[in-house]
Each structure stands twice: as C-alpha cells, then as structure tokens.
Amino acid sequence: MCMSLLAATGAAHADSTGPANAVVVSVSSAQKITTIQPWLALGSTVDKEPAGSIPALYSRQNIRAMLDAGLGWLSYRLFTELSDQDWHWNPQGTFSAGTAGYWTSSGSAASPTITDSFGYRLPHRGNTTDQGNNESYSRLDDGDPKTYWKSDPYLDSSFTGDPDRMHAQWVVVDLGKPQTVNEVRISWANPYATAYALASWTGDDPINDPATGTWSTIGTQTRTALGSASDPAQGPVDTLSVEVPVNLRYLRVLMWQSSKTCDSHGGSDKRNCVGYTINELSVGFRDSAGAFHDFVHHLPCGGANPGRQSCGDRQTATYVSSVDPWHGAADRVRNQEQPGLDLIARSGLTHGAPAMYPVAMLYSTPDNAVAEIRYLRSRHYPISLIELGEEPDGQYTTPEDDATLYLQWARAIHKVYPDIKLGGPVFSGVNSDLQTWPDADGNVSWLNRFLNYLRAHSALDQLAFMSFEHYPFNGCEHGAALQLDLLQEPSIIKGMVNAWRSDGLPPSVPMYITEANFTAVNFTQTPMLVDGALWQADYMASSLTNGIMGVVYYQYEPVPLSQNAQCPSDWGNLTMFVAGEHGDIHARGAQFHASRMLTRVWLGPPRSTDDLFIASTDARKAGYPLITAYAVRRASGEWSVLLVNKDDQPHAVDVRFESSGGSRRFDGSVKMTTFGDAQYVWRSLGRKSRPDPDGGPVTTVVDASRAQEGSQPLCSIPARSMAVLTGSIAQNVATTALRVTRKAP
Numbered sequence: 001m002c003m004s005l006l007a008a009t010g011a012a013h014a015d016s017t018g019p020a021n022a023v024v025v026s027v028s029s030a031q032k033i034t035t036i037q038p039w040l041a042l043g044s045t046v047d048k049e050p051a052g053s054i055p056a057l058y059s060r061q062n063i064r065a066m067l068d069a070g071l072g073w074l075s076y077r078l079f080t081e082l083s084d085q086d087w088h089w090n091p092q093g094t095f096s097a098g099t100a101g102y103w104t105s106s107g108s109a110a111s112p113t114i115t116d117s118f119g120y121r122l123p124h125r126g127n128t129t130d131q132g133n134n135e136s137y138s139r140l141d142d143g144d145p146k147t148y149w150k151s152d153p154y155l156d157s158s159f160t161g162d163p164d165r166m167h168a169q170w171v172v173v174d175l176g177k178p179q180t181v182n183e184v185r186i187s188w189a190n191p192y193a194t195a196y197a198l199a200s201w202t203g204d205d206p207i208n209d210p211a212t213g214t215w216s217t218i219g220t221q222t223r224t225a226l227g228s229a230s231d232p233a234q235g236p237v238d239t240l241s242v243e244v245p246v247n248l249r250y251l252r253v254l255m256w257q258s259s260k261t262c263d264s265h266g267g268s269d270k271r272n273c274v275g276y277t278i279n280e281l282s283v284g285f286r287d288s289a290g291a292f293h294d295f296v297h298h299l300p301c302g303g304a305n306p307g308r309q310s311c312g313d314r315q316t317a318t319y320v321s322s323v324d325p326w327h328g329a330a331d332r333v334r335n336q337e338q339p340g341l342d343l344i345a346r347s348g349l350t351h352g353a354p355a356m357y358p359v360a361m362l363y364s365t366p367d368n369a370v371a372e373i374r375y376l377r378s379r380h381y382p383i384s385l386i387e388l389g390e391e392p393d394g395q396y397t398t399p400e401d402d403a404t405l406y407l408q409w410a411r412a413i414h415k416v417y418p419d420i421k422l423g424g425p426v427f428s429g430v431n432s433d434l435q436t437w438p439d440a441d442g443n444v445s446w447l448n449r450f451l452n453y454l455r456a457h458s459a460l461d462q463l464a465f466m467s468f469e470h471y472p473f474n475g476c477e478h479g480a481a482l483q484l485d486l487l488q489e490p491s492i493i494k495g496m497v498n499a500w501r502s503d504g505l506p507p508s509v510p511m512y513i514t515e516a517n518f519t520a521v522n523f524t525q526t527p528m529l530v531d532g533a534l535w536q537a538d539y540m541a542s543s544l545t546n547g548i549m550g551v552v553y554y555q556y557e558p559v560p561l562s563q564n565a566q567c568p569s570d571w572g573n574l575t576m577f578v579a580g581e582h583g584d585i586h587a588r589g590a591q592f593h594a595s596r597m598l599t600r601v602w603l604g605p606p607r608s609t610d611d612l613f614i615a616s617t618d619a620r621k622a623g624y625p626l627i628t629a630y631a632v633r634r635a636s637g638e639w640s641v642l643l644v645n646k647d648d649q650p651h652a653v654d655v656r657f658e659s660s661g662g663s664r665r666f667d668g669s670v671k672m673t674t675f676g677d678a679q680y681v682w683r684s685l686g687r688k689s690r691p692d693p694d695g696g697p698v699t700t701v702v703d704a705s706r707a708q709e710g711s712q713p714l715c716s717i718p719a720r721s722m723a724v725l726t727g728s729i730a731q732n733v734a735t736t737a738l739r740v741t742r743k744a745p
Contacts, residue, residue, distance in 0.1 A: 026616060028613065031614035037606070038608065039351055040384075042071055042072055042595075043074055043350075044066070044555070045075045045076070045553070046074065046076055046344055046555070048077075048119075048336050057557045057558065057559070058557075061585075062557075067349065072599075073350055073552075076355065076358055082131040082391055087118075088105055088117055089338070089368075089372050089375075090107075090111055092105065092108075092111045102365050104365065105375075107373075107374035115342065115343045116337045119337075122363060124323060125323050126139060126171060126278075128314075131428070135333075137302025143299060144300065145279055148277050148278060150263060150276070150324035151277075151320070155404065158270065168255060171281065173250070173251045173252075174249065175283065175316065181242060181283055183240065184220070184283050185292075186240070187237045188235030189263060191260055191262070191275060191276065193253075193258060194257045194258065196253055196254060197253075198220055199215035199251070199252045199254060200252075223240075224238050253278075258274060261273065263277055271324075282298075296315075297314065297315050298315065299313060302314065302315050321396065322362075323362075323363060351606055353382075359387070366408055367412070370416055385422075386420055388406050388426075389406070389424060399446045399449035402450060403450045407462060421464035422464055423466060425468075429468075432496075445503050465509060465511070465512055466510070470493075470539065471516065472485070475521035475524030475564065475567075485518075486534055494546050510548075511549060513550075515554045518574075522562070522574055523563060524570065525564065525567075527572060528561075528573075529590055533590040533675060534646060534720065534721075537598060537722045539551070540553075554574055557583070561573055576588070576595060578691065587691055588696065593679075601673045601699075601726070602642045604635060610635070615628075615641075627647065630642040640724060641655070642724050645719065645723070652713035654712075666729060668705075669704065671727065673698065673723065676720050679695040679696060
C-alpha cells in the first residue's frame with residue numbers, strides 16, 4: 001500500500017476523483033505569467049581566468065561542449081571591479097599623461113583582435129581587502145609617506161553637479177577590538193579636506209551590518225602643521241585631540257569640502273586637483289607622559305597575499321568610499337586576465353543571441369566606457385544590454401555615489417549611442433533587501449536611495465533594467481542542511497523580487513540575474529552533486545516564474561576542481577564540467593545535465609515562444625514546497641511540466657487538466673525525462689573526485705490511457721530528481737493539476 005504524503009507531512013489533502021491521498025499541484029491557464037523565448041531567458045557567463053589559460057579554456061572542443069548545454073544569452077562578468085582595478089578591455093589605448101594617468105582603451109575598429117584583456121591595480125587604493133583576490137593593500141596605513149589614498153575625482157561637484165556634501169567621502173578604520181582613543185593624526189596629501197569630522201560606530205559592524213547602528217560625531221580640537229612645500233604629495237598634518245576619550249573599534253573620517261590643491265601628478269588635469277587625499281592615518285592614545293600609542297598597524301600588507309613585502313603582521317583594516325582610478329603601465333595584473341571581447345563575440349557561445357557586456361565604472365572613466373561600445377559597434381557585435389560597473393555594495397559604495405557615477409556614464413554613452421539599453425546596479429549575491437548606513441531620514445534601503453537619486457535628477461529613464469547576482473548559500477552544507485537550502489531556494493527568489501519592487505523599482509523596468517550559482521565560494525562541491533542540479537532547476541524556473549526577464553548560470557568555462565578551504569573534504573568548483581588543469585574536459589557535471597533538461601526538454605526550441613503559467617503545490621516540508629512545479633505551454637500547444645523532487649522518497653504522479661468544461665488528463669503518449677541519483681552520483685575522491693555513474697537524463701514514454709480512467713497515477717518521479725512531463729491535452733483545457741503521492745517505504 002502507498003503511504004500518504006498527508007500522513008507524512010500534514011500538508012497534503014486527498015481528492016476523491018483521483019488516486020487516494022494525492023497531493024495537488026495545479027497550473028491555471030487563466031494565470032499566465034509571461035511569454036518567454038528560451039534563448040533570451042536562460043543564459044550563461046564568462047569571467048576572468050588565470051593568466052595564460054584562456055586559449056585552452058576556449059578551445060574549439062570546449063566551446064562545443066559549452067554550447068551543448070543549450071544555454072542562450074551571455075553575461076560577461078567584470079572581475080576587475082571586485083579587485084579595485086581598472087579594466088583595459090583593449091590592451092591598445094592611451095594614458096592621459098604618457099605612461100600613467102587615466103586610461104582609455106582604443107575604440108578603433110582597426111585595433112588588433114582582442115583575445116585577452118587585463119586589470120590594473122590602483123596605486124591610490126584605500127581598501128585593505130577587496131572582493132577579488134586580495135592581492136593589494138591600503139595606502140592609508142602602509143607606512144610609506146610617499147604613497148596616498150585618493151578619492152574618485154568623478155564624485156567631486158565639478159563632475160556630479162551636486163553639492164559636495166551630498167557625496168561626502170569617507171574612510172573607516174577597524175581597530176580589531178574596542179580601544180580607548182584620545183588622539184587621531186591625519187597626514188594629508190593634496191588635495192586635502194578643509195571640512196571633515198570624526199565619528200565612532202555605535203552598532204556591531206558598520207561594514208557587514210550597516211543598518212543596525214549609527215555614527216556618533218566625536219568632538220575634537222585640532223593642531224595643524226604645514227606639510228613640506230617642496231613635496232607636492234604633502235599636505236598639512238592634523239593632530240586631533242579627542243575632547244572626551246572614546247572607547248571605539250570603528251572610526252570614520254567624513255570629508256565634504258576639498259582644498260582643490262593638486263596632487264603629485266600635477267595641475268594639467270583637473271582630476272588631479274579634486275577630491276580628498278591622505279598619506280597616513282593614525283588612531284591611538286596619548287598617555288600622561290606624552291607618549292603616543294598608535295593602534296594602527298602601518299604595513300604594506302593588506303589582503304590574503306602580500307603587497308610589497310612578505311606578510312607577517314598585517315596592516316589595520318581600512319575601508320574607503322571610493323578610489324581614484326589613476327594608475328600606470330607598471331600596475332598591470334600579471335596572474336589573471338579577462339577573455340577578449342573579440343574572442344567571446346566570435347566564439348558562438350551565445351547561440352547567436354545578443355550578449356550583455358559590462359563597462360568599468362567604479363574604477364574607470366566615462367571615456368573608456370564610450371570607447372568600448374564604439375569598438376563593439378564597429379565590429380557589428382550584437383549587444384542586448386550594457387551593465388554599468390559591478391557589485392558596488394561589495395566595494396562599499398554608497399547609493400548616492402553609485403547613482404551619480406551611473407548617471408555620468410549613462411549620459412556620456414547616450415550622447416553618442418542613444419539607443420543602448422543601460423542598467424545596474426549589479427548587486428553581489430544577497431538574500432534580502434540590501435541595506436546601508438541610515439541617511440538623514442533614517443532610510444537604510446540601498447536600492448530605494450539609488451532610485452530616489454535618479455528620480456530627483458529626472459533620470460530614472462536612464463535605467464533600462466535592474467540587475468543583481470544570486471549566490472544564496474555558503475557552500476559547505478551536507479545532508480539535512482543541504483536539503484533545507486534546496487527547499488528554501490524558490491522563496492528566496494520570490495523575496496528578492498518583492499524587495500526590489502517594494503524599494504520602488506518601476507514595474508516597467510525588467511530584472512535580470514546576471515551571475516549566479518549555489519554559492520559565491522568558488523570551490524564548493526555542491527554544483528558537482530545532483531543537489532546542484534536540483535538547485536539550478538529551482539533557481540532558474542522560479543526566477544522566470546517570479547517575473548525575472550532573464551537568468552544565467554555561472555560559470556561556462558571548464559575550470560579544474562579545487563579543494564574548498566572552508567570544508568577541506570570537499571572538492572569541486574562553480575562549473576558544469578569535470579576538467580583537468582589545462583581545461584581538458586573529463587566528464588559532464590550535474591549542472592550540465594540540469595542545463596540540458598531545462599533548455600532541451602522543459603522549454604521549446606531556442607527561438608520559439610513558451611507561455612509560462614502559475615504553478616503551486618501543497619506538498620510541504622519545514623514550511624517550504626517539497627516538490628516544486630513549473631509549467632509552460634509551447635507554441636505547438638504541448639504542455640511541459642518541470643517537477644523538482646527534493647525528497648529522498650519517490651512519488652507517484654497523476655496528472656489532470658481541468659477547465660470549466662470538465663476534467664481531462666494527458667492524451668495518448670506522454671514523454672517523461674528524469675535526471676537524478678539513478679543516473680549520476682558524485683564520488684568524493686579529493687583531486688580525483690568524479691561522477692560514477694555519470695549518465696545524463698533518461699527518457700521514457702508513458703501510455704496515458706490508464707490514467708485517463710482516474711484510478712491509476714500516470715508515472716513515478718524518482719527520489720532526489722528533476723523530471724519533465726511533456727504531452728498534449730484537449731484544446732479546451734484551462735487548468736492543469738498534478739497529483740503526487742509518496743510510495744510506500
């Protein structure tokens with residue numbers, strides 16, 4: 001006998017017209033969500049790679065394997081933004097001042113074919129760490145009086161058109177633990193702040209939890225010593241005595257008025273003469289004997305890897321609001337590179353669909369962005385959308401600062417190419433509404449304030465789409481914890497969509513997920529498991545169901561397996577292949593098979609049109625759907641229903657189609673395609689980890705005549721699997737209902 005899912009979960013109900021104790025999943029043709037084209041709905045990505053690896057990764061055989069996954073549109077990712085670097089998307093180009101300055105890549109169609117491109121580190125950086133490879137350090141506390149942090153000149157009023165107070169720049173110092181502070185020393189360079197204030201944080205963590213605290217101004221008395229007149233890098237030195245000693249961990253220097261004096265690069269470029277510049281910053285305690293105890297470690301050693309010396313003690317953590325993109329030819333990153341625009345555009349990786357390209361924004365110039373689009377247009381590469389920058393939240397950018405940069409870039413691009421569709425802000429993976437420090441009105445919503453800025457400047461029409469990344473989990477889960485992740489995924493997507501719309505994103509502005517996988521931890525094992533395939537099916541299908549225009553899989557390239565430092569027994573990667581050190585593909589991974597299930601089985605041909613319908617189920621576990629269902633009606637009239645079974649039990653399925661005119665089931669033959677534990681199992685063997693068995697989806701044909709009588713289920717869905725049922729029904733059918741029961745143990 002069959003054990004009822006009702007008895008097991010308390011969430012299902014029986015229906016007397018079908019098999020007993022059935023769980024109901026229904027799809028109503030009266031609630032069509034949207035019409036999609038598969039090649040524009042499901043896509044993939046390309047990103048940075050280790051230096052020298054791009055020819056092997058993008059070999060002809062690898063590209064054929066990637067295309068075989070069936071994904072359509074392409075989202076080009078920009079790792080340089082995560083690493084506080086400028087992107088020389090074309091290695092050919094010019095600096096504003098010889099071999100250094102502000103870079104503009106060549107937009108000429110006569111440029112040599114671009115097969116790879118490079119990031120350049122910024123010598124005026126102020127962040128100790130970054131979201132990339134952490135290979136540089138802050139110049140605020142590197143101990144070198146000749147180096148300095150400088151803010152982005154494009155945030156000065158001469159570029160923004162706003163009062164400088166609206167884009168006040170800041171430095172935050174994290175002392176690591178609370179310390180009693182009675183003196184702060186700021187060694188300024190040029191240009192320096194002529195109006196600024198110190199503040200301490202009253203909450204827990206202003207960087208990772210910015211909405212649950214406030215900055216409290218610290219009263220000070222200032223003693224100023226002039227810098228060296230012969231050294232243009234030197235400004236005044238402010239020694240600030242704290243009127244009442246403060247116990248603090250986080251200190252902020254907020255700057256809103258500049259001296260407009262020129263930095264060490266001279267006065268020939270006005271960008272050298274705006275913003276704020278600091279040589280070195282000290283925070284400490286002066287004792288009764290007059291000795292100053294500096295709590296800041298001044299070392300050129302900031303990230304996970306060394307700066308200019310071997311890392312022992314590391315410099316004190318500092319965070320800054322922005323960084324001047326000035327750099328030189330000697331600052332090129334040598335251990336990684338971005339695939340060239342020509343290489344990607346000519347590879348065929350988009351199946352002919354227009355691609356989404358990025359332009360560098362947080363650490364670049366509008367001229368560089370315009371030149372990139374000029375180059376793409378001159379080569380007649382089809383462009384769908386252009387993303388401005390990437391992950392501003394991960395770079396600690398405030399919404400108003402990001403919005404004014406966005407607007408400057410958008411206006412520069414649209415002045416030359418008014419038809420180009422631009423968007424952002426390209427949030428890093430978050431699972432709830434993105435928050436930031438409260439403004440004067442207490443508003444902590446990052447996106448709401450970004451949109452408010454555009455509205456206030458009559459520029460909301462410059463935002464043609466909104467994009468964000470999706471990395472929902474930490475990547476080390478196993479067993480019940482991993483199953484709970486899978487159960488939660490559709491609700492996370494729905495919550496994010498609702499959050500962005502609640503923030504004021506107009507219904508007319510479409511959303512795209514332009515980078516996504518199970519976790520942002522590159523070397524997670526989960527994408528290699530069947531669980532990774534089940535997650536991908538739910539992520540992509542639930543995104544489309546919730547009104548997201550297009551989603552992607554990260555990442556296409558067959559990168560090798562690596563050990564996850566956070567859970568050392570796990571070996572894997574964010575990839576749909578099992579590959580060797582040189583990009584040679586040994587096997588197709590779980591997410592490759594999931595991609596084929598979605599693109600080749602669930603949805604129709606790439607350029608066809610599919611109608612997507614509302615689907616729901618009352619089979620639940622821990623408050624979440626245990627089995628999710630997604631239905632499309634193809635242009636041919638066939639119905640295709642995707643089922644994702646996250647349970648470790650198989651389920652019998654009875655499919656019914658209901659309308660006001662009566663009840664129907666599938667007519668004739670029904671194609672059933674499944675992928676799960678029976679076809680694919682990941683064997684954890686360290687560097688030699690592999691799938692065994694490593695089969696792909698399996699298709700059978702089911703005779704629907706017995707189910708038509710209402711006494712028999714149509715078929716059985718295997719445990720821990722994704723399944724697609726495809727067949728025809730009577731033309732007058734309005735509603736689809738799927739009945740699911742648990743098999744007896």
